[in-house]
Amino acid sequence: MGAPESRLNQIERMRVLVAQALAEARQQALPTLRVVHLVVYGNLPDSDIHHFFELVSTGTSASGAVLHIDRAGSRYICWNCCGTRFESSDGMCPNCGEIAMEVPEDIAFGLKRIEAG
Ligand SMILES: [Zn+2]
Numbered sequence: 001m002g003a004p005e006s007r008l009n010q011i012e013r014m015r016v017l018v019a020q021a022l023a024e025a026r027q028q029a030l031p032t033l034r035v036v037h038l039v040v041y042g043n044l045p046d047s048d049i050h051h052f053f054e055l056v057s058t059g060t061s062a063s064g065a066v067l068h069i070d071r072a073g074s075r076y077i078c079w080n081c082c083g084t085r086f087e088s089s090d091g092m093c094p095n096c097g098e099i100a101m102e103v104p105e106d107i108a109f110g111l112k113r114i115e116a117g
Contacts, residue, residue, distance in 0.1 A: 014052040030116035033065040037112040041075040076100035
């Protein structure tokens, strides 16, 4: 699912998230990244997310870390309300009641927290 271009964006985004996770572990002076908690919006399959993570973590200290996926509702942006972001199952803006635009898949996951030791 998704164009190859969007897949590349997702891999790039995962690369940034892994770098961010490693930076957080370093900040806490904990050398081993054990668990990476991601929050995922929309319908991106777990298998894809695990695949992206493996692709970008191989050869880094994030390799071997356990990926924990937290599912959130689809994420929407309401342009009527100057780009208000919210989570919803039907896309209706809680602020103005307009149907908002779904956030594209290539920005549909984010780093929640890490566990390091
Ligand atoms: Zn709105």
